[in-house]
Amino acid sequence: MTAQRSILSILAEEGCCTADEIATRLGLDPAEVRRLIEQMERDHVILGYHALVDWERAGESKVFAFIEVKANPERGAGFDALAAHIAAFPEVHSVHLISGTHDLNVVLEGDDFREIALFVSEKLAPLPQVVGTATSFVLKTYKLDGQLVVRDGADHRLPVVP
Amino acid sequence: MTTPVPWALPPGNAREPSRGDGDPVYTVGRGHAASVRRPRISSLVAGLPPSGIREFFDIVATMDDVISLGVGEPDFATPWHICDEVYFALRSGETSYTSNWGLLELRQEIAAALERDYGAQYDPQRQVIITVGVSEGLDLALRTVLEPGDEVLVPEPCFVAYPAAVLLAHGKPVTVPTTAAGGFKVTPDLLEARLTERTRALILGNPNNPTGTVLSRSELGALAEFAERHDLLVLADEIYDRLVYAEPHTCFATLPGMAERTLLLNGFSKAYAMTGWRIGYVCGPPDIIAAMMCVHSYTMMCAPTVSQRAAVEALRHGRKEMERMVDSYNQRRRLFLSGLQRLGLPCVEPQGAFYAFPSIAHTGLSSAECATRLVHEQRLAAVPGTAFGASGEGHLRCAYCSSPEALHEALRRLEAFLRTV
Numbered sequence: 001m002t003a004q005r006s007i008l009s010i011l012a013e014e015g016c017c018t019a020d021e022i023a024t025r026l027g028l029d030p031a032e033v034r035r036l037i038e039q040m041e042r043d044h045v046i047l048g049y050h051a052l053v054d055w056e057r058a059g060e061s062k063v064f065a066f067i068e069v070k071a072n073p074e075r076g077a078g079f080d081a082l083a084a085h086i087a088a089f090p091e092v093h094s095v096h097l098i099s100g101t102h103d104l105n106v107v108l109e110g111d112d113f114r115e116i117a118l119f120v121s122e123k124l125a126p127l128p129q130v131v132g133t134a135t136s137f138v139l140k141t142y143k144l145d146g147q148l149v150v151r152d153g154a155d156h157r158l159p160v161v162p
Numbered sequence: 163m164t165t166p167v168p169w170a171l172p173p174g175n176a177r178e179p180s181r182g183d184g185d186p187v188y189t190v191g192r193g194h195a196a197s198v199r200r201p202r203i204s205s206l207v208a209g210l211p212p213s214g215i216r217e218f219f220d221i222v223a224t225m226d227d228v229i230s231l232g233v234g235e236p237d238f239a240t241p242w243h244i245c246d247e248v249y250f251a252l253r254s255g256e257t258s259y260t261s262n263w264g265l266l267e268l269r270q271e272i273a274a275a276l277e278r279d280y281g282a283q284y285d286p287q288r289q290v291i292i293t294v295g296v297s298e299g300l301d302l303a304l305r306t307v308l309e310p311g312d313e314v315l316v317p318e319p320c321f322v323a324y325p326a327a328v329l330l331a332h333g334k335p336v337t338v339p340t341t342a343a344g345g346f347k348v349t350p351d352l353l354e355a356r357l358t359e360r361t362r363a364l365i366l367g368n369p370n371n372p373t374g375t376v377l378s379r380s381e382l383g384a385l386a387e388f389a390e391r392h393d394l395l396v397l398a399d400e401i402y403d404r405l406v407y408a409e410p411h412t413c414f415a416t417l418p419g420m421a422e423r424t425l426l427l428n429g430f431s432k433a434y435a436m437t438g439w440r441i442g443y444v445c446g447p448p449d450i451i452a453a454m455m456c457v458h459s460y461t462m463m464c465a466p467t468v469s470q471r472a473a474v475e476a477l478r479h480g481r482k483e484m485e486r487m488v489d490s491y492n493q494r495r496r497l498f499l500s501g502l503q504r505l506g507l508p509c510v511e512p513q514g515a516f517y518a519f520p521s522i523a524h525t526g527l528s529s530a531e532c533a534t535r536l537v538h539e540q541r542l543a544a545v546p547g548t549a550f551g552a553s554g555e556g557h558l559r560c561a562y563c564s565s566p567e568a569l570h571e572a573l574r575r576l577e578a579f580l581r582t583v
Contacts, residue, residue: 001489010493021566024500025493159543160219160232161437161561162322162371 003028007036008045013146015049054141054149062109064093064138065116067124069104070131079103082129091119102134113137210329213322214549218533222543229572230543231560234371234517236435238490240472241483244434247475248468256467262459264292264443265470271477272443276426280413283421288448291455292441292465292473296401297323298458299427299444300365303397304331306454312362317348318551319519321371321399325551328365336361339553342521345510346373347381350388363395366414369402372550372559373519374512379412386417395450396424401442402515404433404484407492409513415445422447432515433484434476441469491516491563498562501573505580516563519547523556525583532583533558539582540575 001009006026010017019037023030040046055062069086073079079097083104087095093107106124110116117135125133141149201208215232222228263269269286276282284290293299300323308314310332316324318337325335336356340346353364366385369376377385389396398414415424429442442465444454464470476484495512502509502520509520522532529546536542536558547554562569 017566021497025497025566027496155237157233157235157237158219159222159228159230160215160545161234162213162215162549 003032004036004040007033008040011037011046011049015051052145052147054144056141057149061111063111063113063116064141065108065110065120066136066138067106067108067120068102068134068136069106069124070102070133071104071127071129072131073103074129082127085127086124089119089123091116091123206329206332210326213326215322215545218543218545218549221534222537225537225541228537228541228543229564229568229575231558231562231564231572232543232545233561233563234559235437235563236432236487236516237563237565238435238487240436240439241434241476241480243479243483244436244472244475248472251468251471256471258467260292260464260467260470262455262464263290264465265467265474268292268470268474268477269443271474272445275477276413276445280411280416282413282416282426282445284445285448289451290443290445291451291458292443292470293429293458294442294462294465295431295440296399296427296429296442297327298462298465299425299429299442300324300327300397300399301330302454302457302461303425303427303444303446303450304328304333304363306450306457307395308333308362311360313358313360315353315356315361315364315394317352317364317366319346319370319372319547319554319557320365320550321367322549324365324367333362334360337551337553339551341553342508342510342519342557346370346375346519347377348385349381350384353385353388357392361392361394363397364389365397365399367399367401368414369400369406369411369514371402371515372517372545372547372554372557373510374515374517375510376406376409376411376514378409379417382412382414383417386414386420389423390419394423396420397427398424399427401427401429401432403428405488405491405516406514407495411514425450430473430476433488434473434480435487436469436472436476439466439469439472441465441473494562494564494566494569497566498560498569498573501569501576505573505577507576507580516561518560518562519554519557520560521557525580527583529555529557535583536576536579540579542572542575542579 007022010022019034020030023033071079071082074081083095083097086092086106091108091110093109096105098105108116108119120133120135124130143149222232266286269290272290273284273286276284293302304327308331311334313334313336314328316335316337318339328335338348338352338356340348396414400413403411415421415426425444425446427444430436430439498518499509499511502518507520509518512518525532529548533544533546536544544558544560547557547559
């Protein structure tokens with residue numbers, strides 16, 4: 001595995017890990033790891049760092065919805081211009097061009113159902129290239145970005161084992 | 163000649179068990195007033211020393227809030243695809259016995275994996291037997307090959323079960339101490355010094371629990387020559403073969419001439435995080451394996467069927483997950499070693515398994531004192547080196563297969579403790 005891949009694997013999984021600790025764990029030079037991370041940040045290989053939050057457990061109201069968007073591609077630009085336009089809205093959590101029965105998959109984040117429904121009907125659906133939308137609200141999350149949401153954190157091992 | 167070692171028996175017989183006045187004596191016989199009085203536990207078993215690790219476990223188990231470096235098993239759950247396969251097997255009603263040998267499919271996968279990875283040649287029909295972990299494999303092997311009083315060379319420090327398993331097979335364990343100065347590596351010279359006419363076999367745990375030492379191909383080659391020269395059987399416990407971090411593992415049986423005198427013991431516990439499934443195997447010469455099969459068929463019948471199914475799945479589709487886990491152990495190994503170094507604790511760099519075996523000799527404490535005080539004063543559990551034999555004195559076994567956060571906290575507690583001694 002390349003140093004870059006190893007570093008990214010740790011950051012993608014753990015997020016909050018210092019360059020020094022990464023260097024120790026991978027047996028690399030700390031200065032080199034810092035340089036690589038800074039370089040990847042500048043190159044937008046690393047887009048950002050954030051906490052993975054279970055909003056429901058936090059008791060904070062937060063609603064997510066998946067919007068299947070069917071759209072007409074534009075000559076010369078395909079779906080890129082439309083996707084970039086949609087992505088620019090702060091309500092939009094993520095946007096993917098996908099294969100299958102529709103074209104874009106948009107994840108929306110809002111404080112309540114109404115806010116998301118209004119965004120779809122007022123902002124998303126009226127866009128000229130958009131042919132149709134189907135909104136699915138998230139009712140319960142089981143796994144998020146590689147982490148199980150419902151987990152029993154207990155270590156089931158005996159404290160001393162030969 | 164051998165010098166006295168803790169496990170050595172008095173000549174000619176098992177050690178005399180304790181049968182002082184306080185020991186219960188039971189009357190047998192039906193209705194006879196003064197019938198024969200005899201103890202209910204055999205002298206062999208009564209004479210077994212308790213596992214040092216068990217005593218320590220009893221202390222730790224009563225305490226809260228302990229950070230444990232004492233857990234000699236992966237901190238991962240068994241990869242999900244393996245459990246999923248077992249659900250399927252159960253739904254399909256695979257709940258019967260298998261052949262005494264174990265599922266042929268599993269034996270074929272094992273033989274194929276050993277050939278692919280090490281170039282070892284085993285006939286899955288006659289040279290592979292599925293056991294209930296390496297523990298059963300070791301017990302079977304010793305019971306099959308030893309005559310009462312046969313001596314078995316057991317390099318130390320070693321896994322707690324080796325000497326006891328030899329005793330239970332009516333053999334005599336002859337421990338061969340190794341030292342930190344020698345990298346805890348056993349050499350022909352060290353073995354030679356303990357050799358007698360009764361020496362029959364050598365138990366070689368490589369990579370080693372508790373030291374993490376890995377023997378190189380050339381070091382193993384020297385031991386192979388020694389085994390050849392003295393016509394010894396070698397019980398090669400390679401349960402940690404996948405967990406190596408420097409040189410690739412050398413399978414002892416693949417060294418010249420060794421296939422016919424080696425019993426390769428291995429299993430799924432460590433590489434695939436499957437400790438609780440209790441599934442292992444032994445590969446070796448057809449005559450010995452057939453004889454082991456005979457013992458196995460009377461004592462165990464077969465390894466659990468679901469566990470055998472799980473093992474098939476592990477070998478067929480488990481490589482990626484296994485490599486991910488090994489990489490993770492290696493990261494934590496480096497993290498923990500760098501912490502030990504910062505604290506100034508000398509430690510032979512472990513290149514395999516998931517243990518570090520630092521020296522605490524400079525504290526002036528014995529291993530047992532050090533471990534006991536650590537757990538009482540700092541709520542940090544590490545196993546006293548002496549649990550793995552007398553030559554572990556002055557060391558602690560630290561299993562670093564815990565989360566990085568737990569390792570950082572363990573190192574903080576260790577540091578705080580070292581300031582007080």
